[in-house]
Amino acid sequence: MSNPRQSASETAPARNGENPNLKPVNVKLVLLGEAAVGKSSLVLRFVNNDFQENKEPTIGAAFLTQKCRLEDKVIKFEIWDTAGQERFHSLAPMYYRNAQAAVVVYDVTKAASLDKAKSWVKELQRQANPNIVIALAGNKIDLVQPAEESEEDPAENGREGGRQVPTEEAKAYALEAGLLFFETSAKNGDGVRDIFVEIAKKIPLEHIISRPRPSNNINPGMGGTAGVNNGQNRTNNASGCGC
């Protein structure tokens, strides 16, 4: 795995206008997981290569998009970042219906969050699109990395216990359930991009391309990219996937 911090800014952003032959393939992706495991932060890292300490909680769901180049194709992720609080659970089906991919996030410093993740996986496998690609992401590994790093930013949540979910355990589960597996840190960017790259590889794109999709004809300036980060997407800072 390459260092995401470099690659994110180095790779050329994939812009719609750049190559007219590369019509982006839309992939609907949903993020699920317990509250405050860092779903929104993962998206923010992926979309803006940014990290905010105090991110407003997601009410209902947030919608962001990010393009990503994979070999000769451009994939546009339409990301639904859902609210994590248990009571928003009943809304989730609205967001994961028709999703081609899902990232189920847990917090490596909180064992209970993996249980919740497992129950999300179960739900997705039973209720969602049968071909859905599911990735399991253990976030916040920065909190359990070697001392000097974590001491710089003392974990304010005071989880003195450090890691509660061993990598092997989660990996074994992912293998058994047929999921992609990653450990990530939205804070320093470790592993974040890999999730989306691997998902992009695994998704049967031909299937999606063949699906008729109405084109956007209003307001070409928006070009179908939407969301809070819309403006930044089109600036020089915008990061594409280097894949």
Next chain:
Amino acid sequence: MSSHIDPPRGVFTLPTPCESSNPFWEVIKLSTSKHFILQRTIASSSNNNTILRGVFSTIHNVLDTNASPFRILFQPEINGHSMQVAVSKSQKVIEDAWKWIEDNLDKGLLKLDNVAEKVEFVVTKINSLVTRQDRGTDEVSEDQEIRNASRTFRQVFNLASTERLVSFYSCAYRGIQQGWMYISENYLGFHSVILGMETKLFIELKDIQSLVKEKSKRGIVSDSIKIITKDGNEHFFSNLFHRDQTYDLLVQLTNLSMERILKNATLEPAPGFIYDIENFGESLRPNTPLTPDPPLSPMIPPLKKNLEDQKRDKEFQILYNLPITEHLMQECTCEFVMPETKEVYVGKLQLSEGYLTFESTDKKPCSLVLPLYTVQRVERLYSKTHAFALSISNWHKMKLLFQINMPKTSIEKFCMVLRDNLKDQVRLMKSLKSFLNTCFSETLLSDSKKEESSSLVGLGLAFGFPGDVKKQRDRYKTKLWTEYMQSNGRNLTLIKLPDFQKLVRAGLPNRLRGEMWELCSGAMYLRFINEGLYDKLHQDYSGKSSISTEEIEKDLNRSLPEYPAYQKPEGINRLRRVLTAYSWKDPELGYCQAMNIVVSALLIYMSEEQAFWILSVLCDKMLPGYYSTSMYGAILDQKIFDHYVQMKMPSLYSHFQSVDVQLTVACFPWFLSLYINSMPLNYAFRVLDCFFMEGPKILFQIGLAILKVNKKELLGITDDGAFINVLKNYFSTLDKPAHPDNKNPKIREITKFNELMVVASKEFESITTESLIELRKTYQLKVVHNIESFTKRSIIRNLQNTLKFSKEDISIIYDKFSTAQFYGKQKNDSRNDSRMNLSTFYSFLGSIADWAKLDDDELINNNNDTVLRDNQGHRVVGYKIINKLFEYFDKSSSGGVSLQDVVLGLGEIKFGDILSRIELFFNLHDTNKDGYLSKEEILQMSESLLFIFRFRKDDENLGSVSNFTKSAFIKSYSEKPLNLDDSDTPSTEDDDDTVLSLPLFREVTLSDEYLENFFDTGFAATFQLVEPVEERQKGLGREIFNSLMTDGMKFASLFGKRTTDRRKTHNIYQSQSPMGSSLDVRSSSCLDVRTSSSRRDSDLWYRRRSNSHESPGLLVVTRSSSPDSFISIESGRSTSGVRRSLSPGSFISTEDDDDRFSIQEVERLLDEFHDESDAKSINGSIMSNHERDLTDDSTNG
């Protein structure tokens, strides 16, 4: 001899006058004193004439709801008026009542000669009996019709006496069957009997998914209601004379059950409960003190009246935003004269405990709420033009004049209530002064400008208010408000005139905003009457934590982070305090994301305590269910928003449909966070101004206006992303001119926000609070059922282990589990627990296993603690075995069983093998867990087995159980030496010296084919997960037709026959059969097993006779092998008192089954046993005795 046997329950009625010589009733017998008459309906009489029965029951059913075939009348004077004192469906029960009356009343009557004395004697006796037995049930309802109908309803549908009937209506089902619709607290029943065709329909209100008013008779007459239940069945009721009333009632009741379902349908325990268990249950709801049991009053008002009052009070509270503690007590029309302008308004004056309200009914709007604690002086004026005038001055000397035209008596009453209420409010008046200090309006109006303490005002004063203060013309608005308040009152006493609305719509001045929100929403009244509660919550819960407090911590740093105060401890601490206090106040709601956003916005304009009470009004009244754990309110309002969009903008709606875009993805956060994180803050607050003044309809109007304004662009979108994008762009340009190219500079000044507000109020005026409330009612059922089924799916999905159960089985177990929980919860209203407690477990098990069905009356009248101690319980054995099963299911000994526990427990029984089930039974009865069954435990085992077998029609079970008891005792002897070693230690408290080990128990059970079968398959099979097909109609038309042919001949001789029948029956009741052999056994109570065999049926039942004075001990085993031969053993010190009917017979052992036990053997065993246990008063003894089936009209030949 006066009997000490307790009177049977559920038979006696309050003495109700009735016709004694009704052609539908025939007399069965007369009491000795001739004052009591036992009657039965001709329709129920035992002769087999179907036609006559059919005709009579049809007439009976159509005319009268009373379907009980037996009744007892009291006739103070021979051939005089009668009073009904008891009714029953069962002859057995009425016989018991009859016996009790004969023993207790009839003899007493003989001593009295005066008719009045007799009446008094009987009426008092029966009244006290009924009110004691039936406290809180319909039996003591003031309304006689309800009393009778309720009884019929409960009997027809076999319901517990605690089920209260609300109303009943004559109607037709499916357009043809005319009958009665009964609506009770929990159920809807329909019953009709037309020419022998009985139709019974029973719907649980909680399963109703949709209620629709319909037209019948080819769509001409609006007299019908269509009901759709959860399982998709449609039921059509027509000929409803009071259709709308019926509909409203059903809506009200179903909504009540919805609320309970929602409580049930949670995935998690109440998030706001404290972690430490010690203080559980204490001080959880500080604002609702435990109400002591209401005093025992003999009569209670019918439930329907309660519900009507509730509804009326609720409307009253909503209209004036009053606390839910207020009830409408008095009302009258009056003329209100404004203090300054002397303008007159005609309207309605209403009075509740703490408030006097006025709302104009003529064209000039005017509304006022006057808390009685602000009233300083009330004068009664005599005016020439009006009958009466009230002049009320409040604390700031504003005089309000009400002129009333009403009859004198009504006015007197009104004044009396007002006076009393004023007196009660005096205690609150002393808090008025300190309260007014927290109102900015007082500062504004007083001449001396004093500085307020900064903790009592919002953060805005120190950290600034969002938006441009100059542009908002804050100072000018403040001036206008000052003027308004000078003439129309302030804060608690403000009168709302049309100008008020205009001023609010223009945007409130920053400093007044908090106070006006508080006043408009009614939160101000709550804060006033709950002075100090907010601080107390902090004191009581300081240092405690819960799921909610953890969730709150996660979000504190991320609430309106762009507002400077929320990057500093000052702001964050306030936010934390308000949110945690609320999570303690309403632990079932706890904390929901979005509340942080709403509260952080509120805190800019007001103090913590003010924000706390507004939050409370939001959660309870304005946005009910928005932030609850199921969020049903928010989901419901999304459905309604969808509905409105479809109605108002059909083209946009169908476009969204065609591109598969859901409105909710964008609109959900608007509603949940009241537009606060969608629009720029200063605009969001303008929306909030209107929202607090006019209620939740504003959210809809604004939402619709947003879509309308952007309609053109929205018609072009093709996916969710574009949809969200359009809206985001729009929100970010709200301050831009709506018509930048217009030539008129005035029009160019209009911002998009101004335009939005105009569109919202002008174009969507038709969205009113009333229509919203209606729609909420209509959609609620569906939304709640969706949530319920969603919860069901996720709970089932998250079960760790489902053993070999199929999906359908698990689904049925879940349904039974949640149904038991649903009805269990309301009774003890315990905290939100996903586990069943013992009493709920009783009803759960009863719903899947026939043998576990306990007498509901017993179950409900005794709460589970007292059940075991209660000697009156006829089903003590049943409770025992089920208690044991409960303990077995409750693997963690937590006092409750979860769905998982139930699945595992049932699975082990169903999927285990014969040996595991034998072991299970052994363990269940090995109470002291010593690995052996003592004698008493063996007897309990026998009792349990008999209990489980009690509905079996075969006769073998008795023999098998007796045989088991016998062999178990014999086997246990062989272990005696083994046990002697143990009992060398003197500490053995259970001085049984005989025990039975598991291997021997196994041997004993397996040696009996019947028991072997039972453990092999029988026991597991008693748990029925499949819903038995309900028998809805019995007695078909064809049967009537057939009987017409066959019975036609006999028809003529009918009356003659009836008289003979009557005589025969009469004889039966008095017949006492000769005794059988008896055996003296002493025990404190006895169990009584009877097999009765008649030609048609042989049913076995047994009961525990509780009264030990009467029968010190009976242990009788009876078995009947043929209709005419049976054994009976009876014992007791007072043989005369107990023996009722025993017939000669031959002991089976000697007659046909030599391998079975012999009676002498049992006698010996039992003698031995009871010699030992004499002092211990062992509970379990078996009595079985045969009694003639009284309904069988052939006396034994």
